[in-house]
Amino acid sequence: MYFDSMTPFNKPWGGLMTSNGELNIPDIPEISGTTTQEYVYERLRNAIMLGAIEPGTSLTMRGLADCLGLSPTPVREAVRRLSSEHAIQIKDNRRMTVPLMTLDRFEELVALRVAIEVHTAKRALPYMSDVIIEKMTEMDDRMDGLISEKDLDQLTLLNQDFHRTLYTVNPAQASMPIIESIWLQLGPFQRQVLTRVTEYYEIDRHKEILAALTTRDAIALEDAITNDISDGVLRSGRNLLAVTEAA
Amino acid sequence: MYFDSMTPFNKPWGGLMTSNGELNIPDIPEISGTTTQEYVYERLRNAIMLGAIEPGTSLTMRGLADCLGLSPTPVREAVRRLSSEHAIQIKDNRRMTVPLMTLDRFEELVALRVAIEVHTAKRALPYMSDVIIEKMTEMDDRMDGLISEKDLDQLTLLNQDFHRTLYTVNPAQASMPIIESIWLQLGPFQRQVLTRVTEYYEIDRHKEILAALTTRDAIALEDAITNDISDGVLRSGRNLLAVTEAA
DNA sequence: TTTATAAAATTGTGATATCATTTTCTGAAT
DNA sequence: ATTCAGAAAATGATATCACAATTTTATAAA
Secondary structure, three states: OOOOOOOOOOOOOOOOOOOOOOOOOOOOOOOOOOOHHHHHHHHHHHHHHOOOOOOOOOEOHHHHHHHHOOOHHHHHHHHHHHHHOOOOEEOOOOOEEOOOOOHHHHHHHHHHHHHHHHHHHHHHHHHOOHHHHHHHHHHHHHHHHHHHHOOHHHHHHHHHHHHHHHHOOOOOOOOHHHHHHHHHHHHHHHHHHHOOOOOOOOOOHHHHHHHHHHOOOHHHHHHHHHHHHHHHHHHHHHHHHHHHHHO | OOOOOOOOOOOOOOOOOOOOOOOOOOOOOOOOOOOHHHHHHHHHHHHHHOOOOOOOOOEOHHHHHHHHOOOHHHHHHHHHHHHHOOOOEEOOOOOEEOOOOOHHHHHHHHHHHHHHHHHHHHHHHHHOOHHHHHHHHHHHHHHHHHHHHOOHHHHHHHHHHHHHHHHOOOOOOOOHHHHHHHHHHHHHHHHHHHOOOOOOOOOOHHHHHHHHHHOOOHHHHHHHHHHHHHHHHHHHHHHHHHHHHHO
């Protein structure tokens, strides 16, 4: 069984479920030349980021292993990595979950995201080139298309690519792994928010970011990044959490 | 053999070394009720932070396992966690090392440390209490003693406690794990610097931090933290790296 | 229906076995 | 001394096994 046996399931057809059902971990292309452990890590990470694993659902190591058709060993390593990135919470009752968001934690994570990404963007600015700006502009154009198609998965991924492209023009940059870790902690909840919101990106802050990059204006860049992150889901997230935590 | 067989060792007494020699991983008190994997993680982390594993020394999973008298399984999990925190670099030739510092990376890490710690300190300020300030003052006093005794290990650890105490007064804080991760990346090199420097902490910036906390002055706190981090090892580190990289 | 208790199943953990690679060692030829 | 091939040893990765601890289910009593 791939799922937690704690979860009650009295299905009309009876019998045990085999390998698809409540928990559906989206497959990802298997990168050749990599280890199983790495594959599991990437796949679970992707599933968490895209909200395919509902926060609060309890999981087990062996359950995941069975679900993926693997032995517990590589799953354990992948899970432990995700756990040290706070993407998975290992509880003391032999269960683990994608942590539920709280209002306090949300505010902290968003503020931290702003602080680190602004800092990283500023340090990237001296390395910015017209070629990269062009590349980022293309990304932004593609995102406009994805918004109208309401393809949330690709939108999330491409939005990350956009930011990552900016930050990594600084070749010595050391903050990208940290930023990715924060994205991962915010991801599951952002997805919950996005599915409840109709208008995304009322004001396109990416255009502001691109403008600031073009003029090499650090102050404008700081504002643009701050606004992009804040406008994105901050307000909606606050609302959702305010309602949720009141109940 | 606990060490990399790549390392040549023609010892006069010949024969294989058993379990003490070049690589000496300081023991730590075994916390009861915890797993072997966690113990290995803490012990390796401590060893890296305190510079007991010389950066660049090549290690193997099995070597470490033998050294610690354990099977490879828990060692692998601990090593992978450290690897995802960039405390250990897993190379493609089946070896791993504590990464050597470069000037560029050093500058990035220190700047990042300043940015995150300033941000975290500011958000902690509203939660600051006289009791905590008193506790931090005592820590600072103890550090003065350790400086005169030149006890670098305890000094490093207590300095971290000092900062950690400040940042964690904010109960919802989410940045502590990130700060710890940066400390860990800086740790081995800081130790190399400290052993080559005679005067530590010419100006005691901790006193400035405590003053800013007492007056609840965010601007002064920002300056004090920035100066504390910058004065600590930044200048010496730059010098050491400038010389090293020229060669 | 609820509660207490015993039995059964499941779990996390860590050691071990196995396998394909990779590295290191050996020794001859240059 | 160097170089280079082949043999031998060591390594990382994963599956499997064993075991204690915990949870879940089954059973019986109130």
